[in-house]
Amino acid sequence: MQRHPARDALQGVLPARNLGDAERMASGTAGVATLLWAVRRGGVSGGLAALAGTAMLARAASGYCPVTEATSAKPAERRIAQKQGWRSAAAVVRSVTIARPPEEVYRFFRDVAKLPRFLQHVQQVTAIDETRSHWVVRTSLGHTIEWDAIITEDRPNERIGWRSVPEADIRTIGWIEFRPAPGDRGTEVRASIAYEPPAGQLGRLVAQLWGESPSRQAYDDLRRLKQVLETGEVPTPAMRRADADAAMPAAA
Structure with missing residues (x-):
């Protein structure tokens, strides 16, 4: 040949x-x-x-x-949609290494009230009981949507799985895994998230055009989680401007 x-x-x-x-x-x-x-x-x-x-x-x-x-589902997304009975699925897998032990990272995630500290679009998460929680999320257009989620798997210091309840308007599933990072560098946090895009694949494209793709959201949220756990705060635009001003040399 x-x-x-x-x-x-x-x-x-x-x-x-x-x-x-x-x-x-x-x-x-x-x-x-x-x-x-x-x-x-x-x-x-x-x-x-x-x-x-x-x-x-x-x-x-x-x-x-x-x-x-952008509008075509990947093979894995088609399998997820078929298994969950959804019209279509958007899925993403992202990871970040955090300089904290798995036990600490797991405890932070397990306290659902803390999740809005790094999940940018989440306004509030309220625990209903040990496995159920109520979510209030702000959309890119300024509206809010709400749904209940249930924890489907809880392996302390290793893995948390969840899904929205069957009657929820937003249908989503996901897992967070906590693994010791090589070289005693802390914890590798691996997020696997899937949801059914509103309006199917057209909604998926619109979300990407608005900069709200699940891949970008997951990346940004995990970076904020790293900042919260390693420094105790997430820098805001105002804080970043103040730091930049402080770093500038004084005028002669």
Whole structure:
């Protein structure tokens, strides 16, 4: 079999194709037509059209579309949705190393009233009993939504699992694992979270466009958790500005 070193090297770098032949052909045809129109039109509108046409040609040539990627569920997400009986699922796995022992990190998580200290969009979590809690969350549009969750697994200092109750408007499941970090560096906290996006995959895309993707949220929340447990506080924008002002040399 003839080898193509350049092509083989790029296969590990370029994103995988997610468009069929018919979609690529349609995109290429539209791209050529848009470029021809841009040449005749000229000016600012023609320049913008040329950019759009070039993007469509690139889409056709590569067979990859980032919008399709954003709105398409991964195989693991499809399995989660099927198992949970959801229309679709958005899932993320994130981890962070915290310079505190697993016992301390576990105790912090187990006290649900402390969760809003690092979960940015969570306004309040109230314990109902040993396994059930009530959540109040602020959305990116300023509204609040509420639901009850139940702990499904509790292995002290190792793992906590939860899910929303069956009748909840927001359907979500997740696990938090606590593992000793190598080299006595504290605890590796691993979060695995999945939820059913409102309005299905369209809601998933809208969330990403608003910067509210579960992957980004999980990353930011775990970074805040690390700051809370290691320093006792989460720097606010005002605090960061004050630190920057204090670090500036005094004017002569």
